[in-house]
Amino acid sequence: MVDNVNHVVHVVNHLLALQAVKAKRPETRSSWCNAVPRFDLYLCLITSSRSSGARNRRWKMFDTLKFSAVRRHLLAVAGAALIAPQVWAADPSTVTVAGYGGGLQDALIATLWKPAAEKAGLKLMTESHDGQPAVRLQVQSGKPAWDAIHIGANDCAALAKQGMLEPLDYSVIDAKGVPSLARDKNWIATNSYSVVMGWRTDKFKEGPKSWKEFWDVKKFPGRRALSVAPDEMLEVALLADGVPRAQLYPLDIKRGLASLEKIKPYVAVWWTSGAQSAQLIKDGEVDLIAIWSSRVDSVVKDKAPVAYTYEDGLLGYGCMAILKGAGNVSGAQKLIANSISAPIQARIPTMMGYYGPTNSLAFEQPGVPADALSSSNMSPANRARQTLMDARWWGEHIGDVQEDYKELIAR
Structure with a gap:
């Protein structure tokens, strides 16, 4: 019976992946899928927007959020399939990894997973997932179809707390060079991103150099945009309020929310996807924005009058973990070990330039171009200008903030 459940889960996830492609699903935030209470907020934002363009974008976004309902429906319909025979057997020569799909997963396959699998003598299979609920469903089936996952570090921390992940074998995985905040007993970060300040250069000759300046509406008057998700925004609000970077965690929730209240009247848009955030600053719908560096960098490369800085930025991570009860735990350990090894991590600055490695030893490898070294968010110089996010804190406290x-946004 458990094998049949696993088969149903596998079919459902394929159907969801097809639905995502059809809907041209925007970039998925790691925290959306475990935040069902946000859905009514999105409806509120859709109906209250003064801009028809914004309404259209938000309706498109809402359409993608119907996946949870699609999942429930498909699982109910697929229940009939439980009577069908299904044979499940782990293949020690094959390792299956599930990620968010799309361009990011294509880049991860080419840059990290494929060479990591080849080095381990493994055949690589890939699937896509839609966040924490999909991972939990796989584990609860008893025999997950995936061995490893790639997901946001905050989600890794939450899933570890829920008992959904196998412990990593650090006698196999050499974590030297990976920051302590970017790894834990059950997960390790494989790529990094930054949350930065972006601004219109046709509005400001020089942009803000700190979140405190970003909050200064007299020095930098104009329309602002922040994320609809609290993780990352609570940190920047506290930095804006004068909390020293070294004392940022544990986050003072009350103080952070109070800081956000101060800037709220000047926030024209609370963006809901990376694609939307890039379009907002590119089109000049806002003058300043808290945005992922990968998104704003693409706007700059498109020759839009936009600039950004790593100064006072936040460093976040995508992580890999092994599902509890996975069929090929040993193979997954080897794949992860190779993915975070310095030689393979050194491929990120040139092949995934909009992301950074997590292993600092990557920058000591021969052949890393000087321009990649200077532009990477995790280069020694740029990393020193930023604050590392604490995924473990969010794994424990996301429910206290949501x-x-x-x-705060709705009122």
């Missing part, structure tokens, strides 16, 4: 943050 509702208050949602209410």
Whole structure:
């Protein structure tokens, strides 16, 4: 029976992946899928927007959020398939990894997973998932179809807390060079991103150099945009309020929300996807924005009058972990070990320039171009200008923040 459940899960995830392609699903935030209470907020934002363009974007976004309902429906319909025979057997020569799909997963396959699998003598299979609920469903089936996952570090921390992940074998995985905040007993970061300040250069000759300046509406008057998700925004709000970087964690939730209240009247848009954030600053719908560096960098390369800085930025991570009860735990350990090894991590600055490695030893490898070294968010110089996010804190406290943050935006 468990084998049949696993088969149903596998079919459902394929159907969801096809639905995502059809809907041209925007970039998925790691925290959306475990935040069902946000859905009513999105409806509120859709109906209250003054801009028809914004309404259209948000309706498109809402259409993608119907996946949870699609999942429930498909699982109910697929229940009939439980009577069908299904044979499940682990293949020690094959390792299956599931990620968010899309361009990011294509880049991860080419840059990290494929060479890591080849080095380990493994055949690589890939699937896509839609966040924490999909991972939990796989584990609860008893025999997950995936061995490893790639997901946001905050989600890794939450899934580890829920008992959904196998422990990593650090006698196989050499974590030297990976920051302590970017690894834990059950997960390790494989790529990094930054949250930075972006601004229109046709509005400001020089942009803000700190979140405190970003909050200064007299020095930098104009329309702002922040993310609809609390993770990352609570950190920048506290930095804006004067909290020293070294003392940022544990986050002072009350103080962070109070800081956000101060800037809220000047926030024209609370963006819901990376694609939307890039379009907002590119089109000049806002003058300043808190944005992922990968998104704003693409706007700059498109020759839009936009600039950004790593100064006072936040460093976040995508992580890899092994599902509890996975069929090929040993193979997954080897794949992860190779993915975070310095020689393979050194491929990121040139092949995934909009992301950074997590292993600092990557920059000591021969052949890393000087321009990649200077532009990478994780280069020694740029890393020193930023604050590393603490995924473990968010794994413990996301539920303490979500509702208050949602209410702050809605009122």
